[in-house]
Amino acid sequence: MPELSTDAAVIAAGRRRSAAIEASREASRPERSASWRRISRAIVALVVVVALAAGAGTSWLSVTPLQAEFGRLVAAAIFISSYAALAIGRVPGLALDRAGIALVGAAMIVGCGALPLEDAFKSIDLDTLTLLLGMMIVVAHLRLSGCLSAGTALITRRAHPPLTLLVAITAVAGVLSAVLVNDAICLVMTPLVIELSRSTRSKPVPYLLAVAMASNIGSVATITGNPQNMMIGSLSHIPYAVFAAVLGPVAAIGLALTVGMIGLLYRRDLGRAAPFGPGLPAPTIDRILALRAIAGTAVLLVLLFVGVPPAKAAMVIAAVLLLTRRVRSERIYAEIDWSLLLMFAGLFIIIAGAERALLNGDLMAVIQHLHLGEIPVLSGLTAVLSNIVSNVPAVLLLKPIAASLPDQRSAWLTVAMASTLAGNFALLGSIANLIVVQGAAASGIRIGAWDYTKVGAPLTLLTLTLGTCWLWR
Numbered sequence: 047m048p049e050l051s052t053d054a055a056v057i058a059a060g061r062r063r064s065a066a067i068e069a070s071r072e073a074s075r076p077e078r079s080a081s082w083r084r085i086s087r088a089i090v091a092l093v094v095v096v097a098l099a100a101g102a103g104t105s106w107l108s109v110t111p112l113q114a115e116f117g118r119l120v121a122a123a124i125f126i127s128s129y130a131a132l133a134i135g136r137v138p139g140l141a142l143d144r145a146g147i148a149l150v151g152a153a154m155i156v157g158c159g160a161l162p163l164e165d166a167f168k169s170i171d172l173d174t175l176t177l178l179l180g181m182m183i184v185v186a187h188l189r190l191s192g193c194l195s196a197g198t199a200l201i202t203r204r205a206h207p208p209l210t211l212l213v214a215i216t217a218v219a220g221v222l223s224a225v226l227v228n229d230a231i232c233l234v235m236t237p238l239v240i241e242l243s244r245s246t247r248s249k250p251v252p253y254l255l256a257v258a259m260a261s262n263i264g265s266v267a268t269i270t271g272n273p274q275n276m277m278i279g280s281l282s283h284i285p286y287a288v289f290a291a292v293l294g295p296v297a298a299i300g301l302a303l304t305v306g307m308i309g310l311l312y313r314r315d316l317g318r319a320a321p322f323g324p325g326l327p328a329p330t331i332d333r334i335l336a337l338r339a340i341a342g343t344a345v346l347l348v349l350l351f352v353g354v355p356p357a358k359a360a361m362v363i364a365a366v367l368l369l370t371r372r373v374r375s376e377r378i379y380a381e382i383d384w385s386l387l388l389m390f391a392g393l394f395i396i397i398a399g400a401e402r403a404l405l406n407g408d409l410m411a412v413i414q415h416l417h418l419g420e421i422p423v424l425s426g427l428t429a430v431l432s433n434i435v436s437n438v439p440a441v442l443l444l445k446p447i448a449a450s451l452p453d454q455r456s457a458w459l460t461v462a463m464a465s466t467l468a469g470n471f472a473l474l475g476s477i478a479n480l481i482v483v484q485g486a487a488a489s490g491i492r493i494g495a496w497d498y499t500k501v502g503a504p505l506t507l508l509t510l511t512l513g514t515c516w517l518w519r
Contacts, residue, residue, distance in 0.1 A: 083139030090137060093127050096120055097158035121160035121403035124151055128396055129443070133435045135474075144436075145385035148392025155399035169398030170391050173280035173357040178387060180360025181270055184346060185230040186381035187339040187367045192331035194222070194234045199242075208248060208316040213305055215239060216256045220264030220301040224294075225347065228265035228272050229383075232257055232478045236485035250491055252312035255501055258482040259304050259470050263509060265478075266466040267297035269356055272478075273386065274441045274465050279356055281445060282458035286350040292459055296516055300467070300509040307505045335372040342367045390438070397442045419451045421460050421518040428464035429510055433475055437465040456517060463513040471506040473498040 097120055128151030131137050132144055142150070156166050188194045201218050215235070222231045235257045243250035265271030268290050269279035279289065309316060342363045349359035368375060418424050424444075431440035441461055448457040469476030473483065473495045483493050 086138040087140070089127065090140065093123055094154065097124055097154040117159055118403045120158045121155065121399055124154045124158065124160070125396060125400040125404070127151075128154075129435050129439060132439050143385065145389040145392070148389040148396065150392075152392040152395035152399075155396055160403045161395065161399035165398065165402075166395045170394045171277070171280050173355070174277045175387055175390060176357040177270075177276045177280060177360050178273060178390065179382065180357065180362075180364040181227055181276070182382045183364035183378060184339070184343060184360065184367060185226050186378045187335065187373075188226070188343065189230060189234060189381065190332075190373055190377060191335035191339050193336035193340060194231075195238060196331045196336075198222075198235055199238050208246070209309060211242070211246075212253060212256055212309060212316060215253050216260040216301055216305050216308075219257045219260035220297065220304075223261040223264035224267040224271050224290075224297060225343070226270065228261040228476075228478050229481060231261050232481040233485075235261075236482050237489070240486065240489050240491065249312070249315040250486070251493055251497055252308050252315055254482050254486055254491070254493060255498065256304060256308055258476075258479045258498075259308075259502060259505060260301055261478045262466060262469045262476055263300035263304060264297050266300070266463055266513075267294045270350070270360075272437075272466060273390070274437045275462050276356070277390070277438065277441055278458050278462045282448075282454065284455060284458060285353055286356060287353070289459070289462075290351075292517070293463055293513075296463060296467075296509070296513045299512055303508050303512075304505060307501055307508075311501055332372060335370065338367060338370065338372075393439055393442045397445060401446050418447055419453070419457070421456065422514050424448075424457060424460050425464040425510060425514040425517075428461050429468035429471075429506075432465045432468040433471055437469055437476065441465050460514075460517055463517065464510060467506060467509045467513055470502045470509070471499075472502060475502070 128147060131142075131147045131151075135144060136142060137147065152166065155161050156163055161169070198218055201214055219231055219235055236254065239253045239257055240250050243253050262272075265275065269275050269284075269286050275289075278284075279286070346359055346363045349363070350356055368378065416423065416427075418427065424447075428440060428444060431443060434440075435443070444461055448454060448461055451457045469479065473479055473493075479498065483498075486493050
């Protein structure tokens with residue numbers, strides 16, 4: 047097998063291109079960028095200095111009511127600035143990504159004394175990190191063996207008419223995203239869909255939109271479908287089978303709506319495809335590694351459905367898959383999104399510090415007056431927050447609220463449904479969307495914000511309404 051899979055190379059090229067575009071934009075507006083960088087660095091420096099001063103005060107001096115109030119204000123400032131930076135995705139003037147922002151925010155929460163170091167360690171949900179790591183290892187074996195690419199290509203190449211091809215792509219992306227992590231499915235399917243659309247000399251945009259939107263919608267069905275669902279599964283302890291039974295129908299109807307929406311808005315483009323061209327290269331596959339990976343995934347699903355804790359099942363299967371001579375462990379580790387694990391750990395600490403410092407009886411009384419126990423209200427709030435700060439930070443932000451409601455199971459299922467479906471509203475709504483767009487850009491295909499939003503916004507409103515009514519019934 048080649049040392050780098052084709053889809054990974056495509057995405058790497060897309061990321062380099064995106065970075066170059068962003069750099070050129072910054073260079074084209076030097077005065078405004080310089081001003082923003084100076085302001086940003088000043089704000090960051092102020093927050094760090096105040097946080098460390100507050101931490102020194104609580105360490106060396108007896109804590110007075112005034113100092114306690116000051117500490118709460120500092121914790122609030124760290125919390126707000128961290129979430130503002132997470133919403134933007136970076137800090138102007140600094141080379142920080144979301145993982146770095148979460149790590150710095152967590153360090154400042156501990157540094158200012160809002161959360162002792164021992165409690166910070168305890169606040170990190172190891173079940174969530176273990177489940178996410180285990181699923182990444184399983185998916186890495188499926189990707190590197192080539193079986194995901196080969197299986198996707200086999201199904202989609204048999205669907206010759208354009209509308210049939212759209213249905214096949216939507217179904218494959220949705221079903222695979224329900225079983226595995228949706229981001230990985232987008233990595234695999236994007237280059238294959240581009241190749242298929244070019245072989246028919248048809249416009250690739252509707253098919254690529256189907257990959258992104260179907261992967262988001264399909265992932266709502268299970269705990270292992272996306273990172274925020276894994277977190278919710280660990281925090282709520284909802285059984286895997288119960289989660290799938292409740293949200294599986296929402297995903298299935300949502301996939302049908304995806305086909306209908308894209309088919310309606312791109313009906314002219316879908317009617318102009320030519321027959322498939324000959325000579326399409328078959329994906330490379332390591333049969334022995336593929337069989338091991340497929341068998342491991344099948345056993346994992348059985349374990350999940352019979353009630354084995356997801357983190358335990360995923361880690362055991364991941365460990366067994368690592369026992370092989372077919373692929374070096376370093377290649378598996380290279381497929382793991384370590385920055386995502388780091389961001390999760392940092393966010394757990396930030397939220398725990400904010401809960402400890404800010405979540406008092408008065409604030410909880412205000413929250414109760416918002417009627418967040420009503421599914422439509424909680425669904426709407428979750429969707430809005432997910433589009434402001436991204437779905438994973440939004441879920442953690444809603445953690446203390448969901449835990450305080452009388453019907454916690456319904457609350458967590460509502461948060462899972464709304465945070466996932468909200469990812470289809472705009473281009474920046476989920477990592478899966480960005481993976482598809484970057485992969486398309488690396489192949490010279492542009493998917494603009496309006497191209498995405500004109501399908502994604504109405505589809506999100508429809509699926510959110512469907513999901514809310516389903517849970518509210």
